[in-house]
Amino acid sequence: MLLWLSILRRSLMAAFFVQLIASIWWDFTMLWGWLLIGGAILTGIVAELVNRPVTAAHDGASSGADAGPAPREVAPPVVGDWTALNSPADKVPSHGTNAYGQSHAIDIAAAPEDRPGPAFGWWPPTRGNRDFPAFEQPLFAVADATVVHATDRHRDHLSRNSYPALLYLFVEGLFRDMAGAGRVVGNHLVLDLGDGVYAMYAHLRRGSLAVRPGDRVVAGQQLARCGNSGNSTEPHLHFQLMDGPNLVTARGLPFTWRGVGVPANGERFSVVASTA
Numbered sequence: 001m002l003l004w005l006s007i008l009r010r011s012l013m014a015a016f017f018v019q020l021i022a023s024i025w026w027d028f029t030m031l032w033g034w035l036l037i038g039g040a041i042l043t044g045i046v047a048e049l050v051n052r053p054v055t056a057a058h059d060g061a062s063s064g065a066d067a068g069p070a071p072r073e074v075a076p077p078v079v080g081d082w083t084a085l086n087s088p089a090d091k092v093p094s095h096g097t098n099a100y101g102q103s104h105a106i107d108i109a110a111a112p113e114d115r116p117g118p119a120f121g122w123w124p125p126t127r128g129n130r131d132f133p134a135f136e137q138p139l140f141a142v143a144d145a146t147v148v149h150a151t152d153r154h155r156d157h158l159s160r161n162s163y164p165a166l167l168y169l170f171v172e173g174l175f176r177d178m179a180g181a182g183r184v185v186g187n188h189l190v191l192d193l194g195d196g197v198y199a200m201y202a203h204l205r206r207g208s209l210a211v212r213p214g215d216r217v218v219a220g221q222q223l224a225r226c227g228n229s230g231n232s233t234e235p236h237l238h239f240q241l242m243d244g245p246n247l248v249t250a251r252g253l254p255f256t257w258r259g260v261g262v263p264a265n266g267e268r269f270s271v272v273a274s275t276a
Contacts, residue, residue: 074142084263101242103252110134186230
């Protein structure tokens with residue numbers, strides 16, 4: 001059902017933009033536009049309700065059969081000093097949506113003490129990726145697993161971490177969403193951790209994958225490097241656990257990183273190489 005809801009929502013959005021552009025040359029009643037955009041919004045709401053994850057124990061649910069799955073403990077996917085953003089420790093869904101299995105997802109950006117990243121502000125509107133310490137940082141397997149999906153063909157675009165770039169990011173995000181999950185997450189890989197649990201790493205560096213679908217990997221093995229592909233404001237890692245390999249139909253699952261836990265928004269944490 002989620003697959004068909006996703007196709008319907010994206011089709012309605014695409015039809016709305018086609019109608020909007022066509023109205024430059026042909027006269028359409030505004031009713032068509034309202035029906036298309038309204039249908040897309042309604043379909044999205046239904047998909048959110050259908051894809052709503054069972055409340056997990058660490059989200060404050062009461063204990064018992066309806067408490068949901070316990071957080072899966074895995075190793076951290078990075079080493080060094082990092083800062084958490086959009087964390088499920090603060091709210092679920094952490095990114096404001098259950099779509100693409102990201103209800104319990106987290107974003108993390110490298111934060112070494114000797115190299116602070118550029119601050120969000122008015123100027124410059126955009127920056128090169130090498131200005132950000134997360135760019136090209138190695139990413140590691142969080143557990144022994146099998147690679148079920150891996151792609152790194154999307155380009156690493158310039159940053160969107162400024163107020164002038166926010167409008168562009170919003171419009172860009174709409175078109176990426178219409179194009180499908182792959183355009184939203186950019187270069188990414190999915191690992192099968194076993195027991196119906198899958199890990200997804202998003203916004204990887206173009207051409208950085210060290211594994212292919214079907215490969216067996218061990219915890220701590222380098223998989224790729226951090227990039228800025230897909231719907232991303234700056235180089236960072238988007239990490240999540242989910243109950244299936246298909247981003248359109250998967251539901252998010254709670255996680256905890258061994259030795260770290262689930263860092264809250266703005267929380268700095270450190271991982272030494274021996275624990276990755």
